[in-house]
Amino acid sequence: LIRLTDITKVYQMGDMEVRALDGVSMEIRRGEYVAIMGPSGSGKSTMMNVIGCLDTPTTGTYELNGKLASAMTDDDLAQIRNEEIGFVFQTFNLLARTTSLQNVELPLIYAGKTPVERHQMALKALENVGLGTRSDHMPNQLSGGQRQRVAIARALVNDPSILLADEPTGALDSKTSVEIMALFEDLYQKGNTIILVTHEEDIARHAHRIVKLRDGKIIHDEPNTPI
Amino acid sequence: LIRLTDITKVYQMGDMEVRALDGVSMEIRRGEYVAIMGPSGSGKSTMMNVIGCLDTPTTGTYELNGKLASAMTDDDLAQIRNEEIGFVFQTFNLLARTTSLQNVELPLIYAGKTPVERHQMALKALENVGLGTRSDHMPNQLSGGQRQRVAIARALVNDPSILLADEPTGALDSKTSVEIMALFEDLYQKGNTIILVTHEEDIARHAHRIVKLRDGKIIHDEPNTPI
Numbered sequence A, B: 001l002i003r004l005t006d007i008t009k010v011y012q013m014g015d016m017e018v019r020a021l022d023g024v025s026m027e028i029r030r031g032e033y034v035a036i037m038g039p040s041g042s043g044k045s046t047m048m049n050v051i052g053c054l055d056t057p058t059t060g061t062y063e064l065n066g067k068l069a070s071a072m073t074d075d076d077l078a079q080i081r082n083e084e085i086g087f088v089f090q091t092f093n094l095l096a097r098t099t100s101l102q103n104v105e106l107p108l109i110y111a112g113k114t115p116v117e118r119h120q121m122a123l124k125a126l127e128n129v130g131l132g133t134r135s136d137h138m139p140n141q142l143s144g145g146q147r148q149r150v151a152i153a154r155a156l157v158n159d160p161s162i163l164l165a166d167e168p169t170g171a172l173d174s175k176t177s178v179e180i181m182a183l184f185e186d187l188y189q190k191g192n193t194i195i196l197v198t199h200e201e202d203i204a205r206h207a208h209r210i211v212k213l214r215d216g217k218i219i220h221d222e223p224n225t226p227i
Protein backbone atom coordinates (compact mmCIF):
# COMPACT_ATOMS: atom_id res chain seq x y z
CA LEU A 1 0.00 0.00 0.00
CA ILE A 2 2.57 2.57 1.15
CA ARG A 3 6.27 2.13 0.45
CA LEU A 4 8.89 4.74 1.29
CA THR A 5 12.42 3.96 -0.04
CA ASP A 6 15.42 6.06 1.10
CA ILE A 7 13.32 9.21 1.46
CA THR A 8 15.05 12.46 2.35
CA LYS A 9 13.55 15.95 2.80
CA VAL A 10 16.13 18.70 3.00
CA TYR A 11 15.51 22.40 3.60
CA GLN A 12 18.28 24.73 2.50
CA MET A 13 18.13 28.02 4.37
CA GLY A 14 21.06 30.31 3.69
CA ASP A 15 24.15 28.44 4.75
CA MET A 16 22.20 26.10 6.99
CA GLU A 17 20.76 22.76 5.89
CA VAL A 18 17.96 21.05 7.83
CA ARG A 19 17.50 17.36 7.02
CA ALA A 20 13.85 16.95 8.12
CA LEU A 21 13.94 13.35 6.80
CA ASP A 22 17.40 11.83 6.46
CA GLY A 23 17.00 8.50 4.65
CA VAL A 24 13.75 6.78 5.66
CA SER A 25 12.50 3.42 4.38
CA MET A 26 9.22 1.89 5.53
CA GLU A 27 6.33 -0.22 4.25
CA ILE A 28 2.77 -0.02 5.52
CA ARG A 29 0.23 -2.58 4.32
CA ARG A 30 -3.51 -2.01 4.00
CA GLY A 31 -5.32 -2.30 7.33
CA GLU A 32 -2.30 -1.64 9.53
CA TYR A 33 -2.48 0.63 12.62
CA VAL A 34 0.81 2.50 13.02
CA ALA A 35 1.87 5.13 15.61
CA ILE A 36 4.75 7.47 14.70
CA MET A 37 6.54 9.00 17.68
CA GLY A 38 9.65 11.08 18.28
CA PRO A 39 10.94 14.34 19.72
CA SER A 40 9.77 17.77 18.59
CA GLY A 41 11.42 18.49 15.21
CA SER A 42 12.31 14.86 14.47
CA GLY A 43 10.42 14.73 11.15
CA LYS A 44 6.99 13.27 12.04
CA SER A 45 4.84 15.89 10.26
CA THR A 46 7.19 15.91 7.28
CA MET A 47 6.78 12.14 6.97
CA MET A 48 2.98 12.46 7.20
CA ASN A 49 2.98 15.15 4.51
CA VAL A 50 5.01 12.89 2.15
CA ILE A 51 2.71 9.92 2.81
CA GLY A 52 -0.39 12.12 2.31
CA CYS A 53 0.98 13.41 -1.03
CA LEU A 54 1.05 16.96 0.31
CA ASP A 55 4.80 17.31 -0.02
CA THR A 56 7.41 15.81 -2.32
CA PRO A 57 10.64 14.31 -0.99
CA THR A 58 14.03 15.74 -1.99
CA THR A 59 15.34 12.27 -2.89
CA GLY A 60 14.01 8.69 -2.68
CA THR A 61 10.83 7.08 -3.94
CA TYR A 62 7.31 6.93 -2.59
CA GLU A 63 4.90 4.30 -3.95
CA LEU A 64 1.21 4.49 -3.06
CA ASN A 65 -1.03 1.59 -4.18
CA GLY A 66 1.83 0.38 -6.39
CA LYS A 67 2.14 3.67 -8.27
CA LEU A 68 5.07 6.07 -8.00
CA ALA A 69 3.80 9.30 -6.40
CA SER A 70 6.47 11.21 -8.35
CA ALA A 71 5.00 9.90 -11.62
CA MET A 72 1.46 11.00 -10.77
CA THR A 73 -0.08 14.17 -12.14
CA ASP A 74 -1.44 16.82 -9.81
CA ASP A 75 -4.94 15.61 -10.72
CA ASP A 76 -4.05 11.99 -9.81
CA LEU A 77 -2.64 13.16 -6.47
CA ALA A 78 -5.68 15.31 -5.72
CA GLN A 79 -7.99 12.41 -6.59
CA ILE A 80 -6.18 9.98 -4.26
CA ARG A 81 -6.15 12.58 -1.50
CA ASN A 82 -9.89 13.21 -1.87
CA GLU A 83 -11.03 9.62 -2.32
CA GLU A 84 -8.69 7.60 -0.13
CA ILE A 85 -7.11 9.79 2.52
CA GLY A 86 -8.52 11.55 5.59
CA PHE A 87 -6.02 14.02 7.08
CA VAL A 88 -6.10 15.51 10.61
CA PHE A 89 -3.52 18.32 10.45
CA GLN A 90 -1.40 19.29 13.45
CA THR A 91 -2.65 22.86 12.91
CA PHE A 92 -6.24 21.73 12.17
CA ASN A 93 -6.43 23.83 8.95
CA LEU A 94 -10.13 24.69 9.25
CA LEU A 95 -11.59 27.34 6.96
CA ALA A 96 -12.05 30.44 9.09
CA ARG A 97 -15.28 32.08 7.90
CA THR A 98 -17.04 28.74 7.51
CA THR A 99 -19.26 26.89 9.96
CA SER A 100 -18.20 23.60 11.57
CA LEU A 101 -20.79 21.80 9.43
CA GLN A 102 -19.51 23.33 6.19
CA ASN A 103 -15.91 22.51 7.18
CA VAL A 104 -16.85 18.86 7.76
CA GLU A 105 -18.87 18.72 4.52
CA LEU A 106 -15.85 19.72 2.42
CA PRO A 107 -14.54 16.19 1.60
CA LEU A 108 -18.09 15.15 0.64
CA ILE A 109 -18.32 17.80 -2.05
CA TYR A 110 -15.35 16.15 -3.83
CA ALA A 111 -17.00 12.77 -3.29
CA GLY A 112 -20.06 13.90 -5.25
CA LYS A 113 -22.61 13.51 -2.45
CA THR A 114 -25.94 15.35 -2.71
CA PRO A 115 -26.48 18.37 -0.41
CA VAL A 116 -28.95 16.38 1.73
CA GLU A 117 -26.50 13.46 2.11
CA ARG A 118 -23.66 15.88 2.91
CA HIS A 119 -25.67 17.60 5.62
CA GLN A 120 -26.68 14.30 7.27
CA MET A 121 -23.20 12.73 7.10
CA ALA A 122 -21.46 15.89 8.36
CA LEU A 123 -23.91 16.33 11.25
CA LYS A 124 -23.41 12.67 12.23
CA ALA A 125 -19.62 13.13 12.15
CA LEU A 126 -19.91 16.20 14.40
CA GLU A 127 -22.20 14.32 16.80
CA ASN A 128 -19.61 11.51 16.94
CA VAL A 129 -17.04 14.00 18.28
CA GLY A 130 -19.51 15.60 20.72
CA LEU A 131 -20.14 18.80 18.75
CA GLY A 132 -23.61 18.21 17.27
CA THR A 133 -24.93 21.38 18.94
CA ARG A 134 -22.15 23.58 17.50
CA SER A 135 -22.61 22.82 13.80
CA ASP A 136 -23.33 26.39 12.76
CA HIS A 137 -20.54 27.96 14.79
CA MET A 138 -17.32 29.22 13.21
CA PRO A 139 -13.87 28.07 14.35
CA ASN A 140 -13.23 31.34 16.22
CA GLN A 141 -16.29 30.67 18.34
CA LEU A 142 -14.89 27.34 19.49
CA SER A 143 -12.24 26.31 22.03
CA GLY A 144 -8.89 24.85 20.92
CA GLY A 145 -9.94 21.28 21.54
CA GLN A 146 -13.34 21.84 19.90
CA ARG A 147 -11.58 23.06 16.72
CA GLN A 148 -9.40 19.96 16.81
CA ARG A 149 -12.50 17.79 17.03
CA VAL A 150 -14.06 19.53 14.00
CA ALA A 151 -10.84 18.71 12.11
CA ILE A 152 -11.17 15.07 13.20
CA ALA A 153 -14.82 14.94 12.13
CA ARG A 154 -13.84 16.32 8.71
CA ALA A 155 -11.14 13.63 8.31
CA LEU A 156 -13.53 10.81 9.28
CA VAL A 157 -16.74 11.95 7.54
CA ASN A 158 -16.11 9.94 4.39
CA ASP A 159 -14.76 6.78 6.08
CA PRO A 160 -11.31 7.15 4.49
CA SER A 161 -9.34 4.02 3.61
CA ILE A 162 -6.21 5.74 4.97
CA LEU A 163 -6.45 8.02 8.04
CA LEU A 164 -3.41 10.26 8.60
CA ALA A 165 -3.77 11.92 12.01
CA ASP A 166 -0.99 14.30 13.15
CA GLU A 167 -1.18 14.73 16.95
CA PRO A 168 -5.02 14.35 16.91
CA THR A 169 -5.42 14.54 20.70
CA GLY A 170 -2.87 17.30 21.40
CA ALA A 171 -5.53 19.75 22.62
CA LEU A 172 -7.90 17.26 24.25
CA ASP A 173 -8.41 16.14 27.85
CA SER A 174 -8.07 12.43 28.53
CA LYS A 175 -11.80 11.62 28.52
CA THR A 176 -12.35 13.31 25.14
CA SER A 177 -9.18 11.63 23.83
CA VAL A 178 -10.58 8.20 24.74
CA GLU A 179 -13.74 9.02 22.74
CA ILE A 180 -11.64 10.00 19.71
CA MET A 181 -9.50 6.85 19.93
CA ALA A 182 -12.73 4.79 19.95
CA LEU A 183 -13.72 6.44 16.63
CA PHE A 184 -10.32 5.54 15.16
CA GLU A 185 -10.75 1.97 16.43
CA ASP A 186 -14.13 1.74 14.62
CA LEU A 187 -12.51 2.88 11.37
CA TYR A 188 -9.67 0.37 11.88
CA GLN A 189 -12.07 -2.49 12.59
CA LYS A 190 -13.66 -1.85 9.17
CA GLY A 191 -10.30 -2.73 7.57
CA ASN A 192 -8.97 0.78 7.00
CA THR A 193 -5.38 1.90 7.53
CA ILE A 194 -4.53 4.22 10.43
CA ILE A 195 -1.29 6.21 10.68
CA LEU A 196 -1.12 8.37 13.75
CA VAL A 197 1.57 10.80 14.95
CA THR A 198 1.55 11.31 18.70
CA HIS A 199 3.91 12.22 21.50
CA GLU A 200 1.57 10.69 24.08
CA GLU A 201 2.51 7.13 25.11
CA ASP A 202 -1.02 6.16 26.07
CA ILE A 203 -2.32 7.22 22.66
CA ALA A 204 0.46 5.34 20.83
CA ARG A 205 -0.42 2.20 22.76
CA HIS A 206 -3.66 1.82 20.76
CA ALA A 207 -1.59 1.09 17.63
CA HIS A 208 -0.36 -2.34 16.49
CA ARG A 209 3.03 -1.01 15.37
CA ILE A 210 5.22 1.77 16.77
CA VAL A 211 7.74 3.68 14.65
CA LYS A 212 10.11 6.14 16.39
CA LEU A 213 11.92 8.96 14.60
CA ARG A 214 14.93 10.93 15.75
CA ASP A 215 16.64 13.64 13.66
CA GLY A 216 14.88 12.50 10.48
CA LYS A 217 15.75 8.79 10.82
CA ILE A 218 13.76 5.74 11.93
CA ILE A 219 15.39 4.44 15.11
CA HIS A 220 12.68 1.93 16.08
CA ASP A 221 10.01 0.01 14.13
CA GLU A 222 8.39 -2.80 16.09
CA PRO A 223 5.00 -4.48 16.48
CA ASN A 224 3.01 -3.41 19.53
CA THR A 225 0.36 -5.30 21.44
CA PRO A 226 -2.40 -2.71 21.70
CA ILE A 227 -4.09 -2.03 25.03
CA LEU B 1 -2.75 39.55 43.68
CA ILE B 2 -5.53 38.05 41.53
CA ARG B 3 -9.11 37.95 42.76
CA LEU B 4 -12.02 36.73 40.63
CA THR B 5 -15.49 37.23 42.20
CA ASP B 6 -18.58 35.63 40.62
CA ILE B 7 -17.15 35.91 37.10
CA THR B 8 -19.35 34.89 34.17
CA LYS B 9 -18.55 34.99 30.44
CA VAL B 10 -21.58 34.41 28.23
CA TYR B 11 -21.65 34.20 24.43
CA GLN B 12 -25.01 34.84 22.80
CA MET B 13 -25.19 33.24 19.37
CA GLY B 14 -28.61 33.44 17.77
CA ASP B 15 -30.98 31.63 20.10
CA MET B 16 -28.17 29.69 21.75
CA GLU B 17 -26.31 30.87 24.86
CA VAL B 18 -22.89 29.44 25.78
CA ARG B 19 -21.84 30.12 29.38
CA ALA B 20 -18.04 29.78 28.98
CA LEU B 21 -17.62 30.83 32.63
CA ASP B 22 -20.67 30.35 34.82
CA GLY B 23 -19.93 31.98 38.18
CA VAL B 24 -16.27 31.56 39.12
CA SER B 25 -14.59 32.88 42.30
CA MET B 26 -10.92 32.33 43.02
CA GLU B 27 -7.94 34.06 44.66
CA ILE B 28 -4.33 33.57 43.64
CA ARG B 29 -1.59 35.11 45.77
CA ARG B 30 1.82 36.26 44.53
CA GLY B 31 4.24 33.38 44.12
CA GLU B 32 1.64 30.63 43.82
CA TYR B 33 1.91 27.81 41.25
CA VAL B 34 -1.56 26.84 40.02
CA ALA B 35 -2.61 24.26 37.39
CA ILE B 36 -6.04 24.67 35.76
CA MET B 37 -7.51 21.49 34.29
CA GLY B 38 -10.82 20.38 32.80
CA PRO B 39 -12.45 18.90 29.73
CA SER B 40 -12.27 20.49 26.28
CA GLY B 41 -14.66 23.48 26.25
CA SER B 42 -14.90 23.78 30.04
CA GLY B 43 -13.70 27.42 30.15
CA LYS B 44 -9.93 27.17 30.81
CA SER B 45 -8.75 29.51 28.04
CA THR B 46 -11.59 31.93 28.78
CA MET B 47 -10.46 32.09 32.41
CA MET B 48 -6.84 32.69 31.33
CA ASN B 49 -7.92 35.48 28.99
CA VAL B 50 -9.84 37.20 31.82
CA ILE B 51 -6.89 36.85 34.22
CA GLY B 52 -4.50 38.14 31.53
CA CYS B 53 -6.71 41.22 30.87
CA LEU B 54 -7.27 40.08 27.29
CA ASP B 55 -11.00 39.66 27.70
CA THR B 56 -13.63 41.25 29.91
CA PRO B 57 -16.15 39.19 31.86
CA THR B 58 -19.89 39.53 31.23
CA THR B 59 -20.58 39.91 34.97
CA GLY B 60 -18.53 39.76 38.18
CA THR B 61 -15.37 41.57 39.27
CA TYR B 62 -11.72 40.98 38.57
CA GLU B 63 -9.12 42.65 40.83
CA LEU B 64 -5.45 42.57 39.83
CA ASN B 65 -2.91 43.95 42.35
CA GLY B 66 -5.80 45.42 44.31
CA LYS B 67 -7.16 47.40 41.34
CA LEU B 68 -10.42 46.67 39.55
CA ALA B 69 -9.57 45.58 36.00
CA SER B 70 -12.91 47.04 34.83
CA ALA B 71 -11.86 50.46 36.17
CA MET B 72 -8.53 50.43 34.33
CA THR B 73 -8.00 52.29 31.08
CA ASP B 74 -6.79 50.46 27.98
CA ASP B 75 -3.37 52.00 28.59
CA ASP B 76 -3.28 50.71 32.19
CA LEU B 77 -4.24 47.23 30.99
CA ALA B 78 -1.62 47.29 28.22
CA GLN B 79 1.02 48.45 30.68
CA ILE B 80 0.25 45.63 33.17
CA ARG B 81 0.21 43.09 30.35
CA ASN B 82 3.58 44.27 29.04
CA GLU B 83 5.35 44.73 32.38
CA GLU B 84 3.96 41.97 34.58
CA ILE B 85 2.49 39.19 32.47
CA GLY B 86 4.05 36.60 30.17
CA PHE B 87 1.43 34.77 28.08
CA VAL B 88 1.85 31.46 26.25
CA PHE B 89 -1.23 31.25 24.01
CA GLN B 90 -2.88 27.93 23.16
CA THR B 91 -2.55 28.93 19.50
CA PHE B 92 1.01 30.33 19.99
CA ASN B 93 0.12 33.66 18.23
CA LEU B 94 3.53 34.19 16.65
CA LEU B 95 3.93 36.90 14.02
CA ALA B 96 4.14 35.10 10.67
CA ARG B 97 6.66 37.02 8.57
CA THR B 98 8.96 37.58 11.53
CA THR B 99 11.94 35.55 12.66
CA SER B 100 11.93 33.57 15.92
CA LEU B 101 14.38 36.07 17.40
CA GLN B 102 12.21 39.06 16.48
CA ASN B 103 9.13 37.30 17.88
CA VAL B 104 10.91 36.70 21.19
CA GLU B 105 12.25 40.29 21.28
CA LEU B 106 8.74 41.76 21.10
CA PRO B 107 8.07 42.06 24.87
CA LEU B 108 11.49 43.67 25.31
CA ILE B 109 10.63 46.52 22.97
CA TYR B 110 7.79 47.52 25.32
CA ALA B 111 10.19 47.11 28.25
CA GLY B 112 12.50 49.76 26.79
CA LYS B 113 15.56 47.54 26.36
CA THR B 114 18.32 48.62 23.96
CA PRO B 115 18.65 46.68 20.67
CA VAL B 116 21.85 44.98 21.91
CA GLU B 117 20.19 43.92 25.18
CA ARG B 118 17.12 42.71 23.29
CA HIS B 119 19.22 40.58 20.93
CA GLN B 120 21.18 38.99 23.79
CA MET B 121 18.16 38.32 26.03
CA ALA B 122 16.08 36.91 23.14
CA LEU B 123 18.89 34.62 21.95
CA LYS B 124 19.37 33.34 25.51
CA ALA B 125 15.62 32.65 25.82
CA LEU B 126 15.69 30.71 22.52
CA GLU B 127 18.74 28.73 23.66
CA ASN B 128 16.88 27.87 26.89
CA VAL B 129 14.14 26.17 24.81
CA GLY B 130 16.66 24.41 22.53
CA LEU B 131 16.21 26.67 19.48
CA GLY B 132 19.37 28.79 19.55
CA THR B 133 20.29 27.64 16.01
CA ARG B 134 16.88 28.60 14.56
CA SER B 135 16.76 32.25 15.59
CA ASP B 136 16.51 33.64 12.06
CA HIS B 137 13.88 31.18 10.87
CA MET B 138 10.25 32.12 10.43
CA PRO B 139 7.38 30.22 12.10
CA ASN B 140 6.44 28.46 8.85
CA GLN B 141 9.94 26.99 8.69
CA LEU B 142 9.50 25.37 12.09
CA SER B 143 7.68 22.28 13.36
CA GLY B 144 4.55 22.56 15.54
CA GLY B 145 6.44 21.96 18.77
CA GLN B 146 9.26 24.29 17.71
CA ARG B 147 6.72 27.10 17.19
CA GLN B 148 5.29 26.37 20.63
CA ARG B 149 8.75 26.69 22.12
CA VAL B 150 9.30 30.06 20.44
CA ALA B 151 6.03 31.19 22.06
CA ILE B 152 7.31 29.95 25.44
CA ALA B 153 10.65 31.77 24.96
CA ARG B 154 8.75 34.98 24.16
CA ALA B 155 6.64 34.63 27.35
CA LEU B 156 9.72 34.01 29.54
CA VAL B 157 12.20 36.45 27.98
CA ASN B 158 11.43 39.28 30.39
CA ASP B 159 11.13 37.15 33.56
CA PRO B 160 7.43 37.99 34.02
CA SER B 161 6.04 38.24 37.57
CA ILE B 162 2.94 36.36 36.35
CA LEU B 163 3.28 33.56 33.75
CA LEU B 164 0.00 32.53 32.09
CA ALA B 165 0.66 29.38 30.05
CA ASP B 166 -2.28 27.83 28.15
CA GLU B 167 -1.46 24.17 27.29
CA PRO B 168 2.30 25.01 26.94
CA THR B 169 3.37 21.40 26.27
CA GLY B 170 0.49 20.34 23.99
CA ALA B 171 2.75 19.87 20.97
CA LEU B 172 5.86 18.63 22.79
CA ASP B 173 7.29 15.16 23.40
CA SER B 174 7.86 14.18 27.01
CA LYS B 175 11.61 14.92 27.07
CA THR B 176 11.12 18.45 25.68
CA SER B 177 8.19 18.96 28.07
CA VAL B 178 10.42 18.15 31.05
CA GLU B 179 12.90 20.81 29.84
CA ILE B 180 10.10 23.40 29.61
CA MET B 181 8.75 22.53 33.08
CA ALA B 182 12.28 23.07 34.46
CA LEU B 183 12.25 26.61 33.01
CA PHE B 184 8.89 27.28 34.70
CA GLU B 185 10.30 25.90 37.96
CA ASP B 186 13.24 28.36 37.72
CA LEU B 187 10.81 31.26 37.27
CA TYR B 188 8.71 30.00 40.19
CA GLN B 189 11.76 29.64 42.45
CA LYS B 190 12.48 33.35 41.88
CA GLY B 191 9.13 34.15 43.55
CA ASN B 192 7.03 34.65 40.44
CA THR B 193 3.45 33.44 39.99
CA ILE B 194 2.71 30.59 37.56
CA ILE B 195 -0.77 29.79 36.24
CA LEU B 196 -0.79 26.89 33.84
CA VAL B 197 -3.65 25.31 31.87
CA THR B 198 -3.02 21.69 30.98
CA HIS B 199 -4.93 18.51 30.25
CA GLU B 200 -1.86 16.40 31.03
CA GLU B 201 -1.82 14.99 34.59
CA ASP B 202 1.96 14.72 34.74
CA ILE B 203 2.33 18.39 33.81
CA ALA B 204 -0.30 19.48 36.37
CA ARG B 205 1.57 17.58 39.06
CA HIS B 206 4.37 20.18 39.02
CA ALA B 207 1.93 22.76 40.46
CA HIS B 208 1.26 23.40 44.14
CA ARG B 209 -2.48 23.85 43.64
CA ILE B 210 -4.89 22.21 41.19
CA VAL B 211 -8.13 23.86 40.04
CA LYS B 212 -10.58 21.83 37.92
CA LEU B 213 -13.26 23.37 35.71
CA ARG B 214 -16.33 21.74 34.24
CA ASP B 215 -18.92 23.59 32.15
CA GLY B 216 -17.61 27.00 33.25
CA LYS B 217 -17.62 26.25 37.01
CA ILE B 218 -14.86 25.38 39.48
CA ILE B 219 -15.53 21.84 40.73
CA HIS B 220 -12.20 21.31 42.55
CA ASP B 221 -9.63 23.66 44.10
CA GLU B 222 -7.10 21.92 46.33
CA PRO B 223 -3.42 22.14 47.28
CA ASN B 224 -1.16 19.65 45.54
CA THR B 225 2.16 18.22 46.66
CA PRO B 226 4.31 18.71 43.57
CA ILE B 227 6.43 15.87 42.23
Ligand SMILES: Nc1ncnc2c1ncn2[C@@H]1O[C@H](COP(=O)(O)OP(=O)(O)OP(=O)(O)O)[C@@H](O)[C@H]1O
Binding pocket: A140, A141, A142, A143, A144, A145, A146, A171, A172, A173, B011, B013, B018, B019, B020, B038, B039, B040, B041, B042, B043, B044, B045, B046, B047, B090
Ligand atom coordinates in the same frame (compact mmCIF):
# COMPACT_ATOMS: atom_id res chain seq x y z
N1 LIG C 1 -15.82 33.69 20.71
C1 LIG C 1 -16.64 32.73 21.16
N2 LIG C 1 -17.92 32.68 20.74
C2 LIG C 1 -18.72 31.71 21.18
N3 LIG C 1 -18.39 30.72 22.03
C3 LIG C 1 -17.13 30.73 22.48
C4 LIG C 1 -16.18 31.71 22.08
N4 LIG C 1 -15.00 31.43 22.69
C5 LIG C 1 -15.21 30.34 23.43
N5 LIG C 1 -16.47 29.91 23.31
C6 LIG C 1 -17.08 28.75 23.97
O1 LIG C 1 -16.89 28.87 25.38
C7 LIG C 1 -16.59 27.56 25.92
C8 LIG C 1 -15.26 27.60 26.67
O2 LIG C 1 -14.22 27.85 25.76
P1 LIG C 1 -12.71 27.77 26.21
O3 LIG C 1 -11.88 28.12 25.02
O4 LIG C 1 -12.49 28.59 27.44
O5 LIG C 1 -12.53 26.25 26.61
P2 LIG C 1 -11.26 25.44 27.02
O6 LIG C 1 -11.50 24.86 28.37
O7 LIG C 1 -10.02 26.26 26.86
O8 LIG C 1 -11.23 24.24 25.98
P3 LIG C 1 -10.01 23.48 25.25
O9 LIG C 1 -9.42 22.54 26.28
O10 LIG C 1 -10.71 22.75 24.13
O11 LIG C 1 -9.03 24.48 24.77
C9 LIG C 1 -16.58 26.58 24.76
O12 LIG C 1 -17.77 25.86 24.67
C10 LIG C 1 -16.41 27.46 23.55
O13 LIG C 1 -17.05 26.94 22.41
Ligand SMILES: Nc1ncnc2c1ncn2[C@@H]1O[C@H](COP(=O)(O)OP(=O)(O)OP(=O)(O)O)[C@@H](O)[C@H]1O
Binding pocket: A011, A013, A018, A019, A020, A038, A039, A040, A041, A042, A043, A044, A045, A046, A047, A090, B140, B141, B142, B143, B144, B145, B146, B171, B172, B173
Ligand atom coordinates in the same frame (compact mmCIF):
# COMPACT_ATOMS: atom_id res chain seq x y z
N1 LIG D 1 9.30 24.75 5.60
C1 LIG D 1 10.36 24.43 6.33
N2 LIG D 1 11.52 25.11 6.18
C2 LIG D 1 12.59 24.81 6.92
N3 LIG D 1 12.64 23.84 7.85
C3 LIG D 1 11.52 23.13 8.05
C4 LIG D 1 10.32 23.39 7.32
N4 LIG D 1 9.36 22.52 7.76
C5 LIG D 1 9.94 21.77 8.70
N5 LIG D 1 11.23 22.13 8.87
C6 LIG D 1 12.18 21.54 9.82
O1 LIG D 1 12.24 20.13 9.60
C7 LIG D 1 12.36 19.46 10.87
C8 LIG D 1 11.22 18.46 11.01
O2 LIG D 1 10.00 19.13 11.07
P1 LIG D 1 8.63 18.37 11.39
O3 LIG D 1 7.54 19.38 11.33
O4 LIG D 1 8.48 17.18 10.51
O5 LIG D 1 8.87 17.87 12.87
P2 LIG D 1 7.89 17.12 13.89
O6 LIG D 1 8.51 15.83 14.26
O7 LIG D 1 6.50 17.09 13.34
O8 LIG D 1 7.92 18.08 15.14
P3 LIG D 1 6.77 18.48 16.20
O9 LIG D 1 6.60 17.30 17.13
O10 LIG D 1 7.39 19.66 16.89
O11 LIG D 1 5.53 18.82 15.47
C9 LIG D 1 12.31 20.55 11.95
O12 LIG D 1 13.60 20.83 12.43
C10 LIG D 1 11.74 21.74 11.25
O13 LIG D 1 12.21 22.94 11.75
Ligand SMILES: [Mg+2]
Binding pocket: A044, A045, A046, A090, A166, B143, B144, B145
Ligand atom coordinates in the same frame (compact mmCIF):
# COMPACT_ATOMS: atom_id res chain seq x y z
MG1 LIG E 1 4.72 17.98 13.81
Ligand SMILES: [Mg+2]
Binding pocket: A143, A144, A145, B044, B045, B046, B090, B166
Ligand atom coordinates in the same frame (compact mmCIF):
# COMPACT_ATOMS: atom_id res chain seq x y z
MG1 LIG F 1 -8.40 26.21 25.58
